Amino acid sequence: MNKYKAYASIDKTRFFDTFITTNKNGKKRLGxxxxxxxSIFxxxxxxxxxxxxxxxxxEGTLSGSRFFGFHLIDPFISMQMFLAHHNLHVNLIIGTVTILAFYLIMGGRAFCSWVCPxxxxxxISERLHKILVEKKIIRSYKFNHKIKYVFWVFFLFLAFFAGxxxxxxxxxxxxxxxxxxxGWSFALLIVTVLFLVEVxxxxxxxxRYICPIGTTYSFLGWISVMKIKRTNECDRCNACSKVCLVPHVLKKQDKKEITIISGECTLCGRCIEVCHKDALIFDTKLKKLI
Ligand code: SF4
Ligand code: SF4
Incomplete structure (x- = not known):
């Protein structure tokens, strides 16, 4: 992918070419x-x-694990456990606090882009979906992204009432x-159905619209240290928001240099990869403190 040559778009680049990027001097490097x-692998x-x-x-799974003996627990699991059983084991608290501290630094929804399988x-489903839409085989349906907060509350209520x-x-x-x-289980059918819905x-x-795990991390993302920053180099071409999972976080910004504070940003870097002006960068709030 060479973002300097043309108005770059992940959509218009062959899928595997999006793993390689070209710098200003024409040299190719891993994207x-x-x-x-x-990282996910x-x-x-x-x-x-x-x-x-x-x-x-x-040891364990992404829901709950031990990293060289340190407990790590998905915060949304802990919330459900607390609501379902009205207590939290000390290891759950330690594991949850450790994860919260980690993503407070790395960026809440960094989990989505860098960890979640x-x-x-x-x-992949996104790419297939866009091809089908482009060929006018299917129509793409869009919803209000805020509906995820309704699902978030709904799943917590379910845990509370069902125990x-x-x-x-x-x-x-x-x-x-x-x-x-x-190993595989019949539950993978649910993932398959979901994949087909997305395609x-x-x-x-x-x-975008449901996952309460991502939503929980997004709350943390608002105050996390790692951010995406847009500099004055931006020429408002809008290539970035076209490739973003949560485009509203980029569209809302005005012309000035700005740090994207929205917790919904997954720090995937796709916006950085398509910005022909190199106006978007990873940034940390720590720089300001040093
Ligand atoms: S929103 Fe949920 S399923 Fe999607 S990447 Fe994030 S954690 Fe994974
Ligand atoms: S494309 Fe940029 S703004 Fe959008 S989620 Fe990825 S890093 Fe965040």
């Missing part, structure tokens, strides 16, 4: 997407190895993570 997918492979060959590095399926973690039955992140570690019905349907 952010390559590093993201590599390594983390989930570590889960797999820890179980299969008893590596004991990252469903993100890879989501990006059970109902969401975990359909949670594609948990299903995929368990499948990677322990034929609505782009990134789950991640």
């Amino acid at each position: 952010i997407r390559f590093y993201r997918w590599f 390594c983390i989930n492979f570590l889960f797999f190895l820890s179980y299969r060959i008893d590596l004991q590095a990252l 469903y993100n890879i399926l989501g990006e 059970y973690l109902v969401f975990e039955i359909i949670n594609p992140v948990g299903i995929l993570s368990r499948a990677i570690v322990y 034929f019905f609505a782009q990134r349907f789950w991640c």
Whole structure:
């Protein structure tokens, strides 16, 4: 992908070319997407190895694990557990606080782009969806992104009233993570149906409009240290918002240099990869403090 040559768009670049980027001097290098997918692969492979060959590095699944003995718990699981059982084991609290502290620095929804295995399926379905829309074979349906807050409350209510973690039955992140570690199960049918919905019905349907895990991380993202910053180089071409999972976070900005504070940004770097003016960069609030 060479963003300097033409008005770049991930859509108009061949899928595997989006893993390689060209710098201003014409030199090719691995792109952010390559590093993201590599990160997702390594983390989930570590889960797999820890179980299969008893590596004991990252034991468990993305819902709850131990990293060299340190407990790590998905915050949304903890919230459901608390509402369903009205108490939290001390290891759950430690694991949740550790995860919260980590993503407070790295950016809340960085989990989505850099860790979650469903993100890879989501990006593949997105590509297929756009091809079908372009060929006028299907229509793309869009919804109000704020509906995810309704689902977030709904799944917590379900845990409270059922006394059970109902969401975990359909949670594609948990299903995929368990499948990677322990092998396939019929629950993968749910992931398959979701994938098909995203291909034929609505782009990134789950991640944009439903996933309460991503929504929980987004609350953290508002105050997290790692951010995307847009500099004065921006010429308002809008290429960035066209490739963004949550385009409203980029569209709303005015012309001045600005840091994207929205917790919905997943720090995927796709906007950086298409900006021909190099106006978008990863930035940390820490710089201001030093
Ligand atoms: S929104 Fe949910 S499914 Fe999508 S990438 Fe984030 S955690 Fe994964
Ligand atoms: S603003 Fe950029 S980094 Fe954030 S989600 Fe959108 S494309 Fe990804």
